[in-house]
Amino acid sequence: MDAEAGDSIENRVAFVFNQIRAATRKAGRVDGSVQLVGATKSVAIGDIRRAVDAGLTLAGENRLQEALPKIEALKDTGVIWHFIGRLQRRKVRSVVGIFDLIHSVDSLELAHEIDRRARAAGLRQKILLEVNIGEEHSKAGFLGDEVAGVLPQLGALDHVAVCGLMAIPPLMREPERARRYFRALRDLAARLIQQKISRISMDELSMGMSHDYEVAIEEGATLVRLGTALFGERRG
Numbered sequence: 126m127d128a129e130a131g132d133s134i135e136n137r138v139a140f141v142f143n144q145i146r147a148a149t150r151k152a153g154r155v156d157g158s159v160q161l162v163g164a165t166k167s168v169a170i171g172d173i174r175r176a177v178d179a180g181l182t183l184a185g186e187n188r189l190q191e192a193l194p195k196i197e198a199l200k201d202t203g204v205i206w207h208f209i210g211r212l213q214r215r216k217v218r219s220v221v222g223i224f225d226l227i228h229s230v231d232s233l234e235l236a237h238e239i240d241r242r243a244r245a246a247g248l249r250q251k252i253l254l255e256v257n258i259g260e261e262h263s264k265a266g267f268l269g270d271e272v273a274g275v276l277p278q279l280g281a282l283d284h285v286a287v288c289g290l291m292a293i294p295p296l297m298r299e300p301e302r303a304r305r306y307f308r309a310l311r312d313l314a315a316r317l318i319q320q321k322i323s324r325i326s327m328d329e330l331s332m333g334m335s336h337d338y339e340v341a342i343e344e345g346a347t348l349v350r351l352g353t354a355l356f357g358e359r360r361g
């Protein structure tokens with residue numbers, strides 16, 4: 126399924142866009158309903174630029190310090206930045222407003238801090254709630270059963286816009302075995318939207334990485350986060 130290791134970034138980007146389109150159609154979904162987020166941790170600025178020139182419009186970073194010089198250097202491209210890594214409270218002030226969407230909000234406290242900083246900045250920060258869908262001790266995120274309980278409090282935050290859910294399921298050698306986790310996230314979003322809390326949307330499902338994004342798309346992903354498939358195996 127992967128592009129050949131020797132392929133150029135341009136070819137990989139084109140290949141991935143094709144795969145996304147094919148998986149979207151196979152699932153009976155509308156073209157364009159799945160967006161590609163390039164996961165750019167440890168990727169050189171020049172390589173990100175090549176991907177953007179080849180059509181990548183969204184880039185996801187895990188760490189603020191690593192992101193800032195990239196954001197500065199790639200300003201002219203218009204690429205939009207998402208925050209996809211673990212976010213510490215003391216970093217929130219710098220993240221708010223710079224990143225269009227924060228995928229990784231894993232606690233009410235963090236959401237409150239984002240709200241506070243977004244208010245100070247005079248904006249409304251789009252966020253996703255990270256769900257620990259495999260209930261793994263090693264992973265961050267709300268437990269599936271917790272989300273319904275915190276939603277009313279999140280809906281009361283004026284400067285936060287909850288746009289949906291994100292998950293990183295347990296790593297499965299066989300992508301097909303991740304399907305039930307993707308399905309569980311989609312089902313959870315469908316249940317949560319029934320709560321009809323004003324200003325909370327479940328439009329976005331951020332799920333699927335290089336080895337399993339096609340399965341994720343079949344199960345309803347709207348944002349897939351791909352690193353290796355675009356940039357090759359990470360160095361270091």
Ligand SMILES: *Cc1c(COP(=O)(O)O)cnc(C)c1O
Pocket residue numbers: 164166187209210293334335336350351352353354
């Ligand atoms: C690195 C990373 C990805 C991309 O992983 P690949 O397997 O290289 O596609 C996606 N999401 C998050 C949160 C990541 O840290």
